[in-house]
Amino acid sequence: MNFDALNILLQTILLMLLAPLLSGCIRNWKAKLQNRRGARIWQPYSDLIKFFRKDMVISEHASWIFSYAPYVVFITALVAGLLVPMITVQAPMSLFGDVLALVGLLALGRFFLALGGLDPGSAFGGMGSSREMTIAAIAEPAMMLAIFTVAISAGSTDISHIVQVAQSPAWKVLNPTHVMAFAALFIVLLAETGRIPVDNPSTHLELTMIHEAMLLEYSGRYLALMEWGASIKQLVLMTLLVNIFFPIGMATDTTPAALGIGALVYAGKLILIAAAVVVVETTNAKLRLFRVPDLLGAAFVLGALALLSTFLFQ
Amino acid sequence: MNIQPFSLLVASLCGYVIGAAGSLLFMRREKLANVFSFGVASLSALGGLLAALAFLSAGPGAAVSKIDLLPSFIPYIQFTVRLDPLGAFFLLIVSLLGVALSIYSLGYARGFYGRKNVGVLGAFFNLLLLATTVVFLAGNAFFFLIAWEIMALTAYCLVSFEHEKVETRNAGVLFFIMSHVGTGCLILGFLLLFQASGSYDFDGFHLLGDTMSPGKRDAAFLLFLAGFGVKAGIVPLHIWLPAAHPVAPSNVSALMSGVIIKTGIYGMTRVLFDFLGTPPNWWGVTVLSIGTVSAVLGVLYALMEHDLKRLLAYHSIENIGIILMGLGASLMFLHSGHAVLASLALIAGLYHTINHAVFKALLFLGAGAVLHATHTRNMEEMGGLAKRMRWTAFFFLVGAVAISALPPLNGFVSEWLTYQSLLQGFGTTTSLVRIMFPISGAMLALTGALAAACFVKAFGITFLAQPRSDHAANAHEASFTMLLGQGILTVACVFLGLFPSIFLKWLDPVTQQLSGQQISAQLSAANGLALSNTAAQGGTVSMLGLALLGLSLLAAPLVLWLLFSTRAKIRRGPTWDCGLRGLTPQMEYTATGFSKPIRMIFKALFRPRREVQREYDFSPYFTTTLRFESHVEEVFQTRIYRPLNRLVLGASRRLRALQAGSIQAYLIYIFITLLLLLLFAL
Numbered sequence: 001m002n003f004d005a006l007n008i009l010l011q012t013i014l015l016m017l018l019a020p021l022l023s024g025c026i027r028n029w030k031a032k033l034q035n036r037r038g039a040r041i042w043q044p045y046s047d048l049i050k051f052f053r054k055d056m057v058i059s060e061h062a063s064w065i066f067s068y069a070p071y072v073v074f075i076t077a078l079v080a081g082l083l084v085p086m087i088t089v090q091a092p093m094s095l096f097g098d099v100l101a102l103v104g105l106l107a108l109g110r111f112f113l114a115l116g117g118l119d120p121g122s123a124f125g126g127m128g129s130s131r132e133m134t135i136a137a138i139a140e141p142a143m144m145l146a147i148f149t150v151a152i153s154a155g156s157t158d159i160s161h162i163v164q165v166a167q168s169p170a171w172k173v174l175n176p177t178h179v180m181a182f183a184a185l186f187i188v189l190l191a192e193t194g195r196i197p198v199d200n201p202s203t204h205l206e207l208t209m210i211h212e213a214m215l216l217e218y219s220g221r222y223l224a225l226m227e228w229g230a231s232i233k234q235l236v237l238m239t240l241l242v243n244i245f246f247p248i249g250m251a252t253d254t255t256p257a258a259l260g261i262g263a264l265v266y267a268g269k270l271i272l273i274a275a276a277v278v279v280v281e282t283t284n285a286k287l288r289l290f291r292v293p294d295l296l297g298a299a300f301v302l303g304a305l306a307l308l309s310t311f312l313f314q
Numbered sequence: 315m316n317i318q319p320f321s322l323l324v325a326s327l328c329g330y331v332i333g334a335a336g337s338l339l340f341m342r343r344e345k346l347a348n349v350f351s352f353g354v355a356s357l358s359a360l361g362g363l364l365a366a367l368a369f370l371s372a373g374p375g376a377a378v379s380k381i382d383l384l385p386s387f388i389p390y391i392q393f394t395v396r397l398d399p400l401g402a403f404f405l406l407i408v409s410l411l412g413v414a415l416s417i418y419s420l421g422y423a424r425g426f427y428g429r430k431n432v433g434v435l436g437a438f439f440n441l442l443l444l445a446t447t448v449v450f451l452a453g454n455a456f457f458f459l460i461a462w463e464i465m466a467l468t469a470y471c472l473v474s475f476e477h478e479k480v481e482t483r484n485a486g487v488l489f490f491i492m493s494h495v496g497t498g499c500l501i502l503g504f505l506l507l508f509q510a511s512g513s514y515d516f517d518g519f520h521l522l523g524d525t526m527s528p529g530k531r532d533a534a535f536l537l538f539l540a541g542f543g544v545k546a547g548i549v550p551l552h553i554w555l556p557a558a559h560p561v562a563p564s565n566v567s568a569l570m571s572g573v574i575i576k577t578g579i580y581g582m583t584r585v586l587f588d589f590l591g592t593p594p595n596w597w598g599v600t601v602l603s604i605g606t607v608s609a610v611l612g613v614l615y616a617l618m619e620h621d622l623k624r625l626l627a628y629h630s631i632e633n634i635g636i637i638l639m640g641l642g643a644s645l646m647f648l649h650s651g652h653a654v655l656a657s658l659a660l661i662a663g664l665y666h667t668i669n670h671a672v673f674k675a676l677l678f679l680g681a682g683a684v685l686h687a688t689h690t691r692n693m694e695e696m697g698g699l700a701k702r703m704r705w706t707a708f709f710f711l712v713g714a715v716a717i718s719a720l721p722p723l724n725g726f727v728s729e730w731l732t733y734q735s736l737l738q739g740f741g742t743t744t745s746l747v748r749i750m751f752p753i754s755g756a757m758l759a760l761t762g763a764l765a766a767a768c769f770v771k772a773f774g775i776t777f778l779a780q781p782r783s784d785h786a787a788n789a790h791e792a793s794f795t796m797l798l799g800q801g802i803l804t805v806a807c808v809f810l811g812l813f814p815s816i817f818l819k820w821l822d823p824v825t826q827q828l829s830g831q832q833i834s835a836q837l838s839a840a841n842g843l844a845l846s847n848t849a850a851q852g853g854t855v856s857m858l859g860l861a862l863l864g865l866s867l868l869a870a871p872l873v874l875w876l877l878f879s880t881r882a883k884i885r886r887g888p889t890w891d892c893g894l895r896g897l898t899p900q901m902e903y904t905a906t907g908f909s910k911p912i913r914m915i916f917k918a919l920f921r922p923r924r925e926v927q928r929e930y931d932f933s934p935y936f937t938t939t940l941r942f943e944s945h946v947e948e949v950f951q952t953r954i955y956r957p958l959n960r961l962v963l964g965a966s967r968r969l970r971a972l973q974a975g976s977i978q979a980y981l982i983y984i985f986i987t988l989l990l991l992l993l994f995a996l
Contacts, residue, residue: 016870052878059889061780061897063700063707074871075864082863095844096860098853100733101721103759105860107766108720114770118903120889121697121779126903129774133767134911137760144759148752152740157733157853217889221879225871293915300756307752 007092008082015081019231020044022238022274027202029278044231048224056220059120069116070218070225076109077232084159084239087262088251089167091160098157099147102240103140106192106233110136113226117214128213131289135198135210138296139191145303146184149177150244152310159240166247180306182245186276187299189241191292193234196281198292208286235270242269319368320379320397322361323405323451327383327395329358330444334437341433344426351436352419355443359412362447366406369397370820374832380453390514396453399823400588403664404450404580406820407671408573410806412443415572418679418799419565421792425686426563435475435563442468442569449577455504455514462500462577466493469574472566473558482561489558492551496544500581503537506530507589516588523590531590535597538585539604546578546634549608550950555631556615560623560691564682567623571630572675579637579667586645587660587828593645599747602642606754609635613764617771617912618920618946620693620905622681625772626674629717632761633670637663639754640732643739648829650742655735657825657833658848662731664821669724669810673716676803680710683792683800684776688785693772693905698781702789707777709800714769716807719762722857722864724810727845729762730855734847764912771908780899812858815842906944913946920946 024041031038058066080102082093097105114133117125151157154165165171172178191198194211203209209216215226243250249265251258287295337351369376376399384393397405419439423432445465452458470493474486504514510526511518523531540551547555555575559567582601586593612632619625640663647656683706684699685691700707716723736758739751781787791797810817815838822832839846844856891897913922927941928934972983 012867012870049878052874053882054879055883055885057885057887060886061698061889063698063778064704065700065711065778071868071871075867078867078870079860079864093859093863095840095854096856096863097721098855100730100853101726101855101860104719104721104726104730107718107763108715111715111718111720111766111770115774115778118770118774119778121897121899121902122889122891123901123903126774126779126908129770130903130908131911133763133770134915137763137767137912138915140763141756141760145752145756148737148755151737151853152752155741155849156851157737157847158851161851161853220882220884221871221875224874289911290914303756304753307749 004092011082011086011092012078014086015078015232015235016228019228019235020048022235022270023231025271026274026278026281029275030281033278033282044227048228051219051224051227052221054220056222059122059217061121062119062217065112065115066119066217067222069112069119070222070229072112073109073116073229074225074232076105077229077236080105080109081232081236081239084236085163085243085250086239087259087266088254089160089163089247094158094160099151099159099162099240100157102159102236103143103147106236107136107140109229109233113214116218116226117216120217122217124209124213124216127207128210128216131210132214135191135292135296138293139188139299142184142296142299142303143188143192145300145307146181146188149181149303149306149310152307153177159244163243163247163250166244167250167252177306177309178245180302180309182241184299184302184306185241185245187295187302189237190277190280191296192237194230195277197284197287197295200286203286238270238273239266242266242273319365320381322368323365323397324381324383324395326358326361326365326409327444327447329354329361330440330447333358333440334444337433337436337440341431344428344432347433347436348420348423351433351440352416352423355419355436355440356413356416358440359409359416359443362405362409363413365397366402366409367820369402370399370406370823374399374823374826376823391456392454392515393457394453394515395448395451396516397451399827400580400584401450403668403821403824404576405447407576407668408443408446408450411569411572411671411675411803414799414802414806415565415568415675415679416799417802418568418682418796421795421799422563422565422682422686424793430475435472438468438472438475439566439569442472442566442574446569446573446577450580453516455508455516455519458516459497459501459504462497465574465577466490466497469493469566469570473562473570475563475566476561479561485554485557485561489554492544492554496541496551499537499541499544503534503541503585506534506537516584519589521589521591524592528594532594535586535590535593538581539600542578542581542585543604544578546575546582546638547608547631548578548604548634548638549611549631550954552608552612552631553948553950553955556624556627559627559630560621564623564678564685567627568675568678568682571627571678572671575630575634576667576671579634579641579663582638582641583660583664583828586641587648593649595646595649595747598642598644598646598649599750600642601638601645602750602754605635605638605640605642606757607635608632608638609761610757610764613761613768614912614916614919615946615948617764617768617909620775621691622684622693622696622772622776623678623691625693625768626677626681629677629765629768630670630674632765633666633674633717636729636732636758636761637666637670639663639758640666640728640735643732643735643751643754644829646739646747647735647742652742653829653831654833654836654848655738655742656829657831658731658738658837659735660825660829661818661821661833661837662728662735664824665731665810665814665817666728669716669728669807672803672806672810673713673723673725676709676713676800676807677717679796679800679803680706680713683796684710684789686792686796687789688783690783690785693775695783696776696781696786697779697783697899697902698777698786699789700777702781702786703777703791705797706792706800707773709797709804710777711773712804712807714773716811718766718769720766722811722861724807727811727814727855727857729758730845731847732758734853738847738849738852767909767912771905775903775905775908779902780897782899782902812861814845814857919949921949922946
């Protein structure tokens with residue numbers, strides 16, 4: 001029990017500290033790939049501290065929802081993170097929630113994010129909320145199908161258990177079923193974290209914003225919590241993706257050697273998936289809003305094919 | 315000991331009768347009629363609630379009690395009231411809602427003073443509760459049908475309560491017709507059962523299907539599916555539901571969406587699990603498919619609504635679909651002999667039944683409070699109500715989170731159970747049919763996400779931003795009793811979400827009765843703190859744990875606040891208006907605008923029609939007047955019901971030739987009919 005409490009605390013701190021760094025890395029590498037110098041990878045930390053220090057302006061049209069939404073967004077991302085195994089195969093809070101609870105928690109955060117966008121009464125916020133909920137709605141079935149595929153082959157919806165099953169030699173990483181499910185989840189990851197080709201995280205062109213449009217009226221520490229929550233959500237989804245499909249090198253016990261190897265391999269896997277996102281963002285243009293359903297439809301078909309292929313390869 | 319809940323129950327039934335009679339008696343004095351009818355109704359419902367709780371918490375051993383309410387001199391018809399586990403579960407639902415709705419009505423009915431007769435409203439309200447309770451408890455097919463008809467007729471009278479409006483009258487008539495089509499199917503179904511058993515007693519129907527011929531059994535299945543399906547509002551028999559539920563007074567809308575459509579679910583569960591025996595596979599497949607289609611179409615049409623109560627009514631179709639997904643999966647497991655899984659899926663369906671009753675009633679009560687304050691159901695004229703109606707906004711938000719299946723509230727728990735039973739269903743068979751389970755699961759995910767989008771719209775447009783009309787700007791908080799009624803249901807939502815293991819124990823008698831298994835022990839992990847999915851090493855989830863974890867993690871932002879922002883100030887200012895001279899409510903996003911992307915994506919289904927008329931002086935960029943109209947019509951209306959309507963009218967026009975008015979012709983008809991009947995009898 002004692003170890004558990006320590007474990008929870010450590011993973012919480014790791015989630016909070018690692019998430020801005022990951023965002024900073026992606027931004028920096030993207031700049032490099034586009035022949036720009038880009039901000040330092042530590043820049044997001046400075047941003048967050050600056051936001052926390054700043055005064056806040058809250059819209060006079062907004063109600064109490066506006067002030068509670070940042071906390072809900074931040075906390076749900078953090079709780080979701082505690083359900084995912086990061087360095088060790090056992091997530092600290094796996095008893096409290098499985099992969100369905102993780103999806104539910106992120107949806108709860110999104111629900112309040114969208115309400116926070118509507119509350120000040122600006123048309124941008126409404127537009128962002130409307131688009132965010134639409135895209136989430138068509139991404140959800142694809143995500144569930146991919147998750148079901150993995151859950152069915154592992155015989156459980158418990159993420160820690162899925163990862164443990166994936167450790168066994170019988171689990172083949174390059175099984176076509178898993179490849180298709182991975183591809184489907186990767187597309188969903190791009191949509192859920194607001195990346196090109198679905199949304200542009202660095203845009204300030206009003207009519208193309210989705211996530212940024214909802215944050216337009218936020219300032220000060222509320223903005224910090226919103227931005228931080230979004231980057232934690234990105235970290236959680238990426239961790240989920242790499243650890244479910246490539247569970248290599250994760251620590252199965254708590255000896256320092258195993259933990260050290262686990263941490264190094266985890267860092268390597270995160271770097272690879274972040275690099276993949278950077279390449280996709282640089283080589284693609286943002287899609288028109290009404291082309292996004294085609295992309296997510298492709299993800300759905302991939303998920304369905306992955307499921308059907310369980311007939312052929314098992 | 316076990317006579318006690320039953321006597322409480324009979325007292326509660328008598329209470330409803332007294333309430334109905336009393337409110338008619340005091341009709342001329344509306345204040346007295348209001349307090350008497352709804353006061354007595356809430357006490358009677360409380361009696362029913364205690365009876366149900368006492369019966370269910372006694373565990374699976376409790377004896378089934380029976381009593382004849384009235385002496386009967388007609389053979390086959392007995393007025394038997396019977397309390398068995400399934401009936402007790404539904405009694406729990408109707409009584410819980412009865413308590414909350416009656417308390418709410420004390421305040422809500424005041425809005426009718428001087429306009430409408432509150433005594434009549436109270437009398438019908440009591441009668442409706444009585445008839446619905448009896449439907450769940452009747453132990454004889456005739457008595458069941460009588461209660462069923464009284465329920466339909468009182469519901470019709472309540473739907474037409476504000477009959478001055480044309481919309482209300484049309485909705486009432488549509489409800490009346492559809493309801494009787496359903497009853498017709500039920501009568502035929504019960505006749506088939508009677509033919510096999512020789513009596514109309516429900517006791518005699520138990521597992522009757524195993525002795526019937528397959529053809530008759532399938533016919534009975536289809537008749538009952540259609541008959542109860544009309545009441546439950548399954549697609550495509552649902553068209554009366556979005557018409558009738560919104561026009562009724564809001565306390566009645568809550569009762570109709572919360573309980574009365576559940577009589578359809580009760581009927582299906584009773585017939586499919588209790589009467590018809592081991593099902594063939596295609597029954598389960600049919601019910602699961604109907605459930606999936608109803609869920610997805612229900613929520614898609616809900617998204618297109620900007621009438622707050624119609625939106626909620628469409629969500630009832632969606633949730634009935636989710637309930638049927640659980641029941642359908644359970645039938646498939648019964649067929650393949652997986653009793654534990656069948657119980658799991660059945661629990662998922664029944665859990666969602668009570669959850670939907672609670673949060674849908676809560677949302678309708680919230681909509682009623684909003685309607686009371688703003689005098690409109692049109693969301694485009696609302697806005698800014700979160701500041702003016704703080705408590706109503708909070709209660710509505712809880713209902714919205716619950717119905718969107720978000721943790722940590724009750725909607726998530728029952729959908730989690732549904733997901734788990736669908737996922738485990740994949741392993742129960744090797745045929746291609748198993749692909750249905752994950753596909754239904756994916757559709758459930760789509761439904762959940764669209765419901766979330768819809769309730770961001772419903773809550774956001776109604777309660778947030780600036781008021782879009784004077785009515786909304788001058789809105790006032792609802793009265794104390796109205797808030798209390800909503801508060802009770804909010805507490806129920808939270809309880810059913812955070813403490814499912816307590817509630818699941820009460821379901822043990824029900825699953826013991828219907829599938830021969832008690833699985834509440836298998837469903838609980840970590841001393842009842844967490845829910846498990848019955849499989850070893852399967853997933854677990856604990857709403858209480860997640861909620862407490864989330865609350866304790868609030869320490870993190872608190873520490874950061876102490877570290878960095880103690881000196882930061884908070885200033886109120888206007889929303890950024892792009893340099894214009896102030897933001898007006900006209901510039902806000904509308905409900906129609908909010909769902910536009912969904913309307914465009916599902917264009918093939920919605921076939922939206924739009925008309926735009928604009929006038930301008932010298933350039934199209936400087937419009938002087940603009941008129942925009944957009945319509946979405948249900949595909950079932952245009953493709954099924956309208957042609958059917960034309961067909962019926964055309965046929966009756968042709969048949970009119972028979973009715974020429976000459977008495978000799980009529981005598982001939984009678985003679986020919988008689989001859990034919992005699993020939994048939996030979």
